[in-house]
Amino acid sequence: MKLLISFLFATLALASILRPQKILDIERHAVHDCLESANETVGILNFVDSSEHYEKGAKHYSGYLDVKSKNRLFFWLQLSKINPAKDPIILVLNGGPGASSMYGMIIQWGSMVFPWRIDKLTVNPNALNAAANVVFVDNPIGVGFSQPAPSGSLHKQLLDCTKDLVEFLLALRVTDFRGVQLVKNELHVMGSSFAGHYLADLGAFVSATPGLNDALQLKSLIMGNPALEDxxxxxxxxxxxxxxxxxxxxxxxxxxxxxxxxxxxxxxxxxxxxxxxxxxxxxxxxxxxxxxxxxxxxxxxxxxxxxxxxxxxxxxxxxxxxxRENIPAAKKFLDLYTKEIGAEGAWAMFQPKVRTALRDSGEAYKDSSIRIQDMLTTKGNNIKLFAYAGDYDLMCPYLGLKRTLRDIQWDGQKELATKLDRSEADYDKLLTVAGTPLGNYAEAGPLRYARIFGSGHMGNEKRGGDVRAMIYQWIGIKSHL
Known part of the structure; x- marks a missing residue:
């Protein structure tokens, strides 16, 4: 049966998927008490493939976790292939504002993806969960499958989005995923495009809240082609x-x-x-x-x-x-399996109402480099920041990112500015696993900037393996490098 499942995953187009039980091995169980109740359920998806990379059969969990605010962030957790109990956690956010992180999972970084121009699920050789526990979260509420509390409304402030994320992460820490608890695993939060605003606000909030990072263990923020300062x-x-x-x-x-x-x-x-x-x-x-x-x-x-x-x-x-993204294929898949993955509502890649709410309040137009400055200048801060951009992307250009980071006022500003002001020929070099140039970088203290060669808005679109290796090196993961 497992061979049949593997064969179907590898060869069937999405249009031919008729019976979920032939594709996904679904089990369900109650989530342990997170912060309040234990009424929600989480779906476990065992994607099984015959290749060596998948022979351990890593577990997938999806659904909602109970939190005090009653705001419901939908998540999809893909446990590490190596050692889920000890490997780091990478939480992945998409931007917009209003873009679903299920896009990040099913098009970009998940273990099974719809490659561009292909409408069937394919094993992703560059999956982030090769040696890390990866959590894709629809943020803020109103995005993807995430929903506000019954009497609540969409957020107009980045701080409210941040508080939801913190509540979710605290709940994640105390949830038992079939014997795997992510209590002490170090955490890294990763996001692209508008998610740069989310990450900057999260870093500032966590560093400024006494004792919070003792529970979260947030080690770094990883921004890919971030929007920070328009x-x-x-x-x-x-x-x-x-x-x-x-x-x-x-x-x-x-x-x-x-x-x-x-x-x-x-x-x-x-x-x-x-x-x-x-x-x-x-x-x-x-x-x-x-x-x-x-x-x-x-x-x-x-x-x-x-x-x-x-x-x-x-x-x-x-x-x-x-x-070129296969958003229609992703929607067809998620609509087909909405109930099986523990989700509610209809999925859409983008929610304009979320974007409008954050724009009309002025939050979407903020200079979020100020929040990075707040994080870097907070006494006792131990959160690092890696911000990179592909030089083919002109929506969130590398030159804008470099200028933004250069102007942040903190103890390491002079050192970083000196390095950034050099000719790029004199920058330090990021190398691929094969030893070829991946990009230029400059860093001072906990802050690193990098320009990635030959990469667009999402680094994994053309250089997925290289960008994953770069992220793993930053985190300190030595497996799969």
Missing amino acids: IRGLDATYSLVCDPTVALSLSLLLTDDQCKVWKDNIPKCAAAIAACRKAPASAACAEGTIEGVCGQADPWVYWKLTCRDPYDISEPRVWDAPR
Whole structure:
């Protein structure tokens, strides 16, 4: 039977999946008392494959954990293939705001994925759970399968999103997953794009709350192509495309007149964002207001002229067609197995209402580098930060990230700025397992910045194995390197 299951996983297209029991071995049990009650259930998914990588049959758990706020974050836990009781935990968030982390699991980092342009589940050779316990969480409430409390509403403040995550993590620590308890495993939180805001806020909150990190054991934040500060990002994207002095200049993609229109509109957009920051939750922050002012400063306007993909400028883009991700295949799979994985509601990759709530409050336009500064300057802070960006991504460009980190005021600012101001030829080098260049990096104290060569918005899209090795090296995992 196991061979049959393996064969079906490896060969059947999603369209041919008719009976869940032939694909997933589902068991159910009550979750142990987390913070209040023990009424929820968690689904256990045993993905079994005949390859050596999967012969141990790692366990998958999904569902909701009870927390005091009654807000329900949906999660999917993939236990480590090596030693779940001792291996580190990596919590993975997606951005948006409003994007489901089930996308991160089923398209990017999970043990079974829908590769781009392929609509069947395939063994992922670069799965994060090769030597770590990986938790994908739909955050904030309203995203994916996550739901607010019965009498609650969507969050308008990043702090409320952070408090939900903290409650979830505390519940995760005291849950027994069929004899495996993640009580003392060190924790690393990883996120991309808008999730940079979530991570920055989480780091500042945890470092500022006495005793909290004794329970969480949060060791580091890992930001991939993070959105942190929009104004610097606007200037950086323009520079990478239209400034001939920048090494990654793409000036041939746009005419001089197009670049001039773009440059002339950036100050107007920056002023609109600054006005929102001065008066959050006012008319200045209304999503339509800022979007209207920033329209001619938005990179999307110019990518349509270049016929390139703004998330990966090495790739062409057909503008009226979806990108290469298999979001429809992911939705079909999650809709088919919603009940079996302990989820409720209808899954969607993106929830516009969540984005609007955080934008209208001004939270989405915050300068989250200030929260990183708060974390770095908090006495006794022991949380490290690794922020990296692919140089093919022009939605959250590496140059904007470098400038943002350079300007953060903390004890190591001068040392980091000195390293960042060098010619990139003189940067320290990140190497792949094979010893070839992966990227440039600079670090001071607990903060590391890196530019990844030949990578787009999600580092695993083209360099999955290399990026996983880089993350494992940062965490200190020596297996599978």
